[in-house]
Amino acid sequence: MNKRRNLALMVLLIFLFSILAPSALVANDNLNVEAESYILMDADSGKVLLAKNEHQKLAPASMTKLMTLVLALEAVVEGKVTLQEKVVTSENAWRMGGSQIYLEPGEEMTFEDMVIAISAGSANDACVAVAEHLEGTHQDFVDKMNERAKDLGMKNTHFVNSYGLPGDNHLTTSYDMAILARYAITVPRMLSYTSIKEYNLRQGDFKLFNTNKLLWWYDGADGFKTGWTNEAKYCLVSTAKRDGLRLIAVVMASPEPRGNFRDSMQLFNYGFAKYSYKTFFSKGSICGVVNVGKGLEDRIEVIADQDVGSIYQKGEDEKITYQKDLIDYIDAPVREGQKLGEISIFKDGKLQKKVDLNAYKSVERSGVIKQIIKMLGETFLL
Numbered sequence: 001m002n003k004r005r006n007l008a009l010m011v012l013l014i015f016l017f018s019i020l021a022p023s024a025l026v027a028n029d030n031l032n033v034e035a036e037s038y039i040l041m042d043a044d045s046g047k048v049l050l051a052k053n054e055h056q057k058l059a060p061a062s063m064t065k066l067m068t069l070v071l072a073l074e075a076v077v078e079g080k081v082t083l084q085e086k087v088v089t090s091e092n093a094w095r096m097g098g099s100q101i102y103l104e105p106g107e108e109m110t111f112e113d114m115v116i117a118i119s120a121g122s123a124n125d126a127c128v129a130v131a132e133h134l135e136g137t138h139q140d141f142v143d144k145m146n147e148r149a150k151d152l153g154m155k156n157t158h159f160v161n162s163y164g165l166p167g168d169n170h171l172t173t174s175y176d177m178a179i180l181a182r183y184a185i186t187v188p189r190m191l192s193y194t195s196i197k198e199y200n201l202r203q204g205d206f207k208l209f210n211t212n213k214l215l216w217w218y219d220g221a222d223g224f225k226t227g228w229t230n231e232a233k234y235c236l237v238s239t240a241k242r243d244g245l246r247l248i249a250v251v252m253a254s255p256e257p258r259g260n261f262r263d264s265m266q267l268f269n270y271g272f273a274k275y276s277y278k279t280f281f282s283k284g285s286i287c288g289v290v291n292v293g294k295g296l297e298d299r300i301e302v303i304a305d306q307d308v309g310s311i312y313q314k315g316e317d318e319k320i321t322y323q324k325d326l327i328d329y330i331d332a333p334v335r336e337g338q339k340l341g342e343i344s345i346f347k348d349g350k351l352q353k354k355v356d357l358n359a360y361k362s363v364e365r366s367g368v369i370k371q372i373i374k375m376l377g378e379t380f381l382l
Contacts (some may be wrong), residue, residue, distance in 0.1 A: 017053065022185055031270060032261045036253035038234075040267040041274070042311045043239060045184050045353065048209060049271055054175040057156055058252045059300040061227030062099065062122045063172075063237045064164035066180055067145050069194070069225075070131050072115050073187050081134065083112035090140065098165055100125040118191040121208040122226065124163040131162045132144060137273035138162065156222045164376075166231045174250040177237045181224055181248045185239060188198040203287035213261050218268060226260065236260035240268050245277035245311060278320045280308035281343070287357050288326045290340050291330055295332025295363040302340050302357040310345045310352050326357060332365040 004165040037053040048054070075081045087110070087128050089103040101123040103109070109117075109126075111133070117126040131141035142159055149157045154176035160167035172255040184190050197215050199208040214221035227235035234254040240247055249271075251263040281287050281304045309319050326341030334340075 008248055021041065031266050033251070033266055034253075034254055034256070034259055035251035035263045037174045038251045038263060039249070040271050041178045041182065041248040041250075042170040042271075043185055043248050044307065044309070045278070046179075046182060046309060048175075048178075049247075049275065050267060051175070054178075055173050057173055058173040058231035059166060059170060059229065060172045060177065060252070061163055061229045061232035061235050062164040062251075063177055063225050063227040063235050064121060064159060064170070064252075065127060066161075066177070066225045066237055067148065067159065068127050068130065068141075068162045069115065069119055069190065070180070070184050070187055071141070071144060072111075072118070072134065073189055073193075074171065075134055076111075077188055081111055083110065083115075087111050087114050087129050089125070089129050090132055093125045093132065096125040096128055096163070096338075098124045098163070099211075101201060104131060104354060109201075116193055116196060116199050117201065119225070120199050120202075120210040121338050122197045122211050124165065127163040133260045135279060147159075149176070149180070152179055152183055164227060164229070167230055174252050175221065175374065176250050177250045177252075178294065180266065181237050181239060181338045182258045184345050185248075190224075191239075195221075196227070207235060212236070214256070214264060216237055217261065218265055218356065228260075234258070234260040235380070236264050237263050238268075240272075242272055243277065244279045244307070245272065245275060246310060246316045247271045257288070274313060275311050276314050276317065277309055278312050278317050279307060280322050281378060282347075283307045286360070288324065288325055288341065290359075291365050292334060293328045293329060293331045295334065296366045297363045300330075300334055300340070300363050301360040303360050304343065304355045305358050308343050308355045310347060312347065319348050321349075324357075332363050334359050334363040336360070 022167045037056050039054040040050040041048055086108045089107040090106045093103055093104045099122045101117045103125045114126045114130050117123040128138050131138045135141040141162055145159045157172040157176045158169050160170040197210050211226040220242040223239045224237050237250045249264045249267040251260050254260040254263050268369045283306050284303050286301045287304050288302050292300050312320050336359055338359045339356050340359055343355045345352045
């Protein structure tokens with residue numbers, strides 16, 4: 001009886017440990033990362049490579065602005081705003097303290113310049129100006145930030161402003177920020193703006209220098225946002241790509257100035273030293289041809305809608321394989337972007353992900369007369 005009781009107790013303890021201390025399973029004590037919370041994630045698969053206290057709620061400081069940028073650039077994609085549209089500064093935006101570009105009440109600036117001021121200069125006043133321009137009030141924009149966080153699965157995040165200054169219950173986790181970063185990579189123009197090192201505002205009268213020093217110090221770095229307040233300490237959500245492998249690192253509450261950069265570089269060094277990315281086809285590359293019937297063209301090329309490949313631990317690349325499933329024939333009309341097949345990626349025979357193969361362009365249906373002429377031509381050729 002005692003043996004059974006002890007065995008049951010042991011199983012229970014193991015189970016509780018796995019729930020209460022999941023970070024211990026992926027933390028690496030050999031790294032001298034001083035941040036209170038951190039995570040290293042593969043951007044392609046979302047696999048967590050290293051983490052510590054990744055679900056601990058902490059103040060994000062200006063890392064908050066990554067969500068502000070996501071909503072701003074999504075608005076451009078959706079046609080709600082243009083990059084050259086003028087944004088007028090309100091008194092509410094003018095009153096903002098902290099990091100800023102010193103907007104004056106009534107001052108006009110293009111939406112694009114406002115976005116760059118946020119991404120490169122971490123400007124709090126530009127955040128408020130953009131928020132009000134898109135949603136009418138700053139609070140309505142913050143409500144949308146929280147809705148978007150929920151949609152993305154950021155379960156431990158709550159925003160109270162668009163810029164990251166301390167506020168009651170303005171909290172997130174390194175894991176949630178990694179989720180946001182993984183999505184942000186897919187938002188058009190995001191990496192173009194977050195990788196800007198220097199930028200001239202107001203016809204060169206005001207020069208911005210990106211607060212993310214990894215852009216200068218780390219090969220392959222091209223995003224995203226730093227953060228600092230007395231409460232949050234030094235934070236950074238960043239991404240870097242080398243030889244097809246894109247990694248995301250988030251460090252929160254690093255205790256010393258520039259410690260957020262040092263900690264992030266250690267995480268990236270670990271990731272790029274231990275892992276690689278095996279690419280079979282790059283995003284947008286031609287992966288095959290499908291025969292088309294009753295159309296103005298007889299064949300249509302298909303392209304991958306994302307990179308076809310997978311992360312692997314160095315030395316295990318032969319374990320990564322793929323299988324292509326493509327239809328042989330389709331009748332016109334065929335629409336650009338229409339799914340015509342997929343490629344499955346396997347590791348040791350286990351499915352890792354699937355990538356859609358889509359029509360490169362549209363093929364319209366030909367008229368009856370054209371079909372007859374085409375058929376006669378093929379007959380005479382035979």
